[in-house]
Amino acid sequence: MYSVEKIREDFPILKRKVNGYPLIYLDNAATSQKPQLVIDCIVDYYSNYNANIHRGVHTLSQEATDAYEIARKKIQKHFNIKNSHEVIFTSGTTHGINLVANGFSEILLKGDEILVSAMEHHSNIVPWQMLCERTGAILKVIPMNQEGVLVLSEYEAILSEKTKLVFVNHVSNALGTINPISEIIKKAQDKGAAVLIDGAQSCSHIKPDLQKLNVDFYVTSAHKMCGPTGVGMLYMNEKWGNILPPYQGGGEMIKEVTFKKTTYADLPHKFEAGTPNISGGIAFGSAIDYLNNIGFAEIEKYEMALLSYATNELLKIDDLTIYGTGPDKTSVVSFNIDGIHPYDIGTIVDKLGIAVRTGHHCTQPIMAFYKIPGTVRASFAFYNTKEEIDALVSAVKKAQMMLT
């Protein structure tokens, strides 16, 4: 039986006050809060078995290496990845994207085409623009409609034999739209293109089956999934793992070094130069355990109820517009009130202890599409409650009264 009261007990931060009010944390799409179990995991590592991994023969190093590799296996199992060496630890989603973009800079030729969706985060636009500048490849955009849903017929129209790469986020951070990635992957691969899915926004809500999706690359960050910041995962299909060159040189990624030539280590170490975020990786594994203990089906059911409640309640406010109204959404509501700047609303609700995000959410193309400076974004997690949504609605009403 799902008990939000019991779940909230796991998150120490939810007990604090902000500006004299109990914290209401509705900025989960930016980062999630951390359960005690994850915090304890980091403390335990530094208190009891901190050592560098994959190198030492001493006991501590063995223990740390084991724990890190167990975390890799947890990630492998969670995402249903065939081989554990296809799981590459990164510093987060942005790192994973840059690693892949860098690899393709040696593969793409002038005139090759790269497709990105119109609802990408800047981190999934800029690396590809840089890649196009380096290689002479051409960046094309899969458009979206007013509801914030990708237009698949347009996607098919711009896909061609020239398309070498397709990059789409699983879930839009600004709108909450869940993209039909299975269809997108299949259509791209039919034309011989590789696909990278940015899962930064999806993995706290959805448990993707990467073998079933048969995707080439999938990236995500631990910190949106109750794990620590500064660590993430890049799934790279074994085929690409052998083709792409290493991203950074350093320790760990080598097999043999002489001053004439270095041979690179096998996967995944080829892409993991330097000492990684060891405690972060181990705690990422704990976070995955934590989420699976609650269960993604339960989480989804609960969050969908929150989303529909929040949508209905917010729409009762006069002159309020929600952006991202497609049928498949995660628990994100991005909105504006006519004549009020989102920054003003964010400032007032913060004074009432409520954390929301305001601004362009690193998605300026989406804001340009809707001709708005930004939005107020409330993003809900499985530990939020209907009472918190009521508080948000009443705070927004108060802000509206003060600001008009």
Add this chain to the structure above:
Amino acid sequence: MKIEAIQEDLIDEFSMFDDWMQRYEYMIDLGKSLPIIDESLKTEDRLIKGCQSKVWLNAELKGNQVVFTADSDAIITKGIIAILIRVFSNQKPEDILVANTNFIDEIGLKEHLSPTRANGLVSMIKQLKLYAMAYQAQLKN
């Protein structure tokens, strides 16, 4: 009126309020009463970087005093600008340059002074002082 005297007035005015909401309501009113600057002055080069909302700041030298006018698309930001303009506009460049900004803390708006806050108050003050510095140099020549 000297800068310090205006700051004292502001501290007095804000001390009448018991809570943040009254302070913000007053600030919003100040923002609403800020004269709107001419659309032709809302140019890219008058935009202050580092703000989540747009802020345009215009400076002119009238006699030996700097006159500031400004606007923003966010009303709370406009209120902050109104306060800054009341303090710093129609003042001599050298007075603007030496003025401190402790009054912002004293009127209970300290949170807006954080450089990580995206409202750009810090950038605004920096820009006001940069204009003052430029006009001071101009007056000396």
